[in-house]
Amino acid sequence: MLESSCMRLLRAGDSSGFCFNHKCFEALFCFRHMLADVKPNSVTFIAALAACAATGSLRYGKEIHAHVLRRGLASEGYVPNALLDLYVKCGHTGYAWAQFSAHGEKDVVSWNIMLAGFVAHGHGDIALSFFNEMLETGEHPDEVTFVALLCGCSRAGMVSQGWELFHRMTEEYSIVPNLKHYACMVDLLSRVGRLTQAYDFINRMPITPDAAVWGALLNGCRIHRHTELGELAAKFVLELEPNDAGYHVLLSDLYADAGKWAEVARVRKTMREKGLEQDYGCSWVEVKGDIHAFLTGDESHPQIKEINAVLHSIYERMKASGFDPIESYSLEDKEVSKDDVLCGHSERLAVAFGLINTTPGTSIFVTKNQYTCQSCHGILSMISKIVRREIIVRDTKEFHHFRDGSCSCGGSG
Template structure:
């Protein structure tokens, strides 16, 4: 790090070298520069410390980045925001939220980039309570309504299932940007209000704002959730013909989802066979999901074969194909799928559901008995099951893959993770309190029907966010209209 003529590097030189190491990224070179900085006494300079922290963060050594960050004497909001953002990028959200809390206590005011980073993390985690606190802070400190942080608020509330607050924030924006419009459209689509999603898309067009490819993903999703095949195809064709955009893989996946969930398999195959690009895993998974609904065994085999080539380790493909066979009573084929999973070491991802009660997260697995109030939960479910049958509920035992007696199938269905979570929510909260449950997988048809009955029997509003969308149950009706 020293020239032939004895000229030593200064803080600007080493900062530039660290930036180059971060850009490559090359941790080894960055560490060598760090060693030189310590030896040359440049480690007292704020600019150098900031560059060091940035280098370690971009090279994936987040703990080293935090070590440097903690020893910086003069940390401005840019430095804080960068460190907070690194935690979120690495999926270490708890530490990101904790550091954000430290920032607030430090007296340094967050900027729009800080708010946007934290709100986006709230979106991915559906942490609406944290998002609301940030919203309150932004209002108290006079946040700029023109800023992209305000748009991040719309996105956060939409992703957390509170689309009505998202709309209120949206209406308070002097000039909504495309991100805000798209977030609101996608929010309505995911929350079972496709008509409003399409209404706001038409308002977007009237406003003169030009939609992009992400906007159309929300629009096509809205059509899918409502079963609007003709309208969806009209929007799909308009992407290129009217708006001059190029189709993306996501657009094709959405339109295949729309067609297959409506049983339009020939039209779906025609589009797949004419695509200018190779179908991706999302498209094939959408097709396989539609085949599961309608029992299209032939096309399910085609979709599964393609998925086995793309991601042979994904258990969801095996399970969905086995579901198709099980629904048709093809137990030999189900056994063959299970053997293939065992031979290839593929393990099914366990279904888990969670909910927050009094600021504590409660997690449930299928058949889980580890919760402190497990006996109460199971006793309540047993009593609830009796009341549901009196109301006319019939368990959909075709969702159980095992070739066992009907009574055993009903018992297996009774203890799915979302049912356990909902039962806990009912006994752990005051009468009439809305319940919100999150699930890592798509909810099955039996649970969906059961929760409709439960919502009516206990007179509760129950929201379930699965891996696909929000389901809002009230008085025995789901917001998705039984089309998901």
Template sequence: MLDEGVKPTDVSVMGALHACADLGDLERGRFIHKLSVELELDRNVSVVNSLISMYCKCKEVDTAASMFGKLQSRTIVSWNAMILGFAQNGRPIEALNYFSQMQARTVKPDTFTYVSVITAIAELSITHHAKWIHGVVMRNCLDKNVFVTTALVDMYAKCGAIMIARLIFDMMSERHVTTWNAMIDGYGTHGIGKAALELFEEMQKGTIKPNGVTFLSVISACSHSGLVEAGLKCFHMMKENYSIEPSMDHYGAMVDLLGRAGRLNEAWDFIMQMPVKPAVNVYGAMLGACQIHKNVNFAEKVAESLFELNPDDGGYHVLLANIYRAASMWEKVGQVRVSMLRQGLRKTPGCSMVEIKNEVHSFFSGSTAHPSSKKIYAFLEKLICQIKEAGYVPDTNLVLGVEEDVKEQLLSSHSEKLAISFGLLNTTAGTTIHVRKNLRVCADCHNATKYISLVTGREIIVRDMQRFHHFKNGACSCGDYW
């Protein structure tokens, strides 16, 4: 159109921005932004709304917020774009702040607003907030709206309340494919693979056909529960029965399914036989399986491909170093560390969050920044002694280069242990502790939390970057399979 000299209108610019947003193409999005300024369309509120949405979907949410701040006349679409943008970019607190500002300016929320706010609370994973927005939805008579109720199902599942999610699901008179997907995925992340499969079978009997996301959720659910044969069956069914071509996410889920179950040779053969070039997520799943099953040979092959595809991610280097450490290959551990230093790569610091009295408290490993740090560490010291008496043995192999007593000290100051201790200190007996972690829960913290649930008689729910762990009476819902 531009080549033929046809001058774009606001409609054509918005259409092109929508395409950039769907593709995540920031470079072309910026080009169209520049063009809209030249065409003097940057004052058109609909064009600016499209720009805000495009920047949010291209993970440039601060640029979007800057544009939003300069808008003279904001519409409901402007507010919705920003709330959803913050929610989808891992900044749920800001999403909720914008919702509060919107209400303060007496802008009436619509269905899309509530879905965006519910998405933010799902990301935050706090039950109190979940119940609050559920109440708001009911007072506004939107509890029968299929989009809102689907978002509620997803939110409760992501807040650890899987039973409430199922209750809402069962009460729905109308369901979309996304509704089924949310419930199946919820069961999967909670490690209830059999329930996910049963629901999938129930879905197949109805009129709503499963899509690619459904199959991804089912295969992932099978992976988290060790249901390998069922997962393999679903993968083949996807193409044979429903003519759905597997995406890279499906291939990654299959490698995770086989690798997690210890079938590393099959997982490697699967990668080698893929009809498309494997992406980072596929090799990442394989490297994760190598760590679980302490397989150095495959790990080295996989790491080579990963470092080539994604040289800037320090997480994979750390994973390889951990595999070498488990095999007592100290020289190679040192080589990986030197390589990371040369490239300026760092591991993402572990952060755990716990909500107490409607306030979210964040803890980083070894941090003393929290006002209650002295109390937390004193309490944790006593708690470690209690769980040791019950049978807990610290996994000091996870720490290198320091004396044995220092290793234990470093392990005991991991972020999830600090968050759990703070939760125990500030809640009454019998209260369930909910913790959210930004990384995969480490093996030592997983073991320690089992013992903490035993000696304190508390249920502790930990949501890490992959799944939920429900600790109760000295056991975890994952059955140590994660």
């Protein structure tokens, strides 16, 4: 099953320009064939587990875990941490916790993997408690530890805790903040609406801010609709990363929320001229050990008629309840969803396929190569309420756990 899954994904990638995790699927395909002739060592198992973690291939990851146990390599080198990473990134923190607890010797990497996992799943408060437990064991945190913690504070809106950690990092542990730490702090301040404070913080930085730092401010301006400061942030961002589609979309959304359609059109025109609207979205879901990939605008899946029928039925139920799933506006004589540029909405197809092919009541886990837009976020929230299922989407930013109409991230994409 893995072989057919990988080949289907590779074919999809070749036909669409899609390359995210392309090599990971290819690696798993090669590993499967390798098992017939060669006994893998711990390094090979680590690489295979990393590929499973990157692609969300939990079932095959468990098979590799079984191979590791049979070979007696579960405690060798980085293997324990590779297993931790697998279960965290596949959305099974329970498995990860069991693996973490079972492994006697833990290093700072083990703690960091668990911390990052709690943060990615929206459990900033648990991450802080876990950090205190880490300190009680005598483990010394490193710069990666604080990136995870500051990110957790940012997503949970814990401003005072974030400031405390930022100061402790330098004063107690002599860790010099790098650009990732500064970006987390700007994101923390921007998300809660302290945009002027975030801008002043950037101006006081002892190192030159990069695109991620300015991008965090731009995102905050988008959230809180501060067009003037957002334009300033975008100016710096696009000077540093002129060909990044994501930052162009943030700017486009900033203008769209302000009703500045001429500016939206200008940004979109720039994107078309630079070829930035050609990045295809892809989502994949594992069902009964087989991985099914769904590309933006792709109608080639054998069950596509059933998938579209399910989505149409769900959309009709949403409209009947007063929620319009299709948010669009007219631009240049063309109906365009403002989120279509980067999202692609491929996760909707993956979720619908999961609904058709899994037992009612079971969770659906989808991995996506791009971020989840506000439109899809709202639709998936509604789907989780309508079908009474948990839907987990791992995009490029974080995990989204949709349950009964709400999401673990607390936001709308």
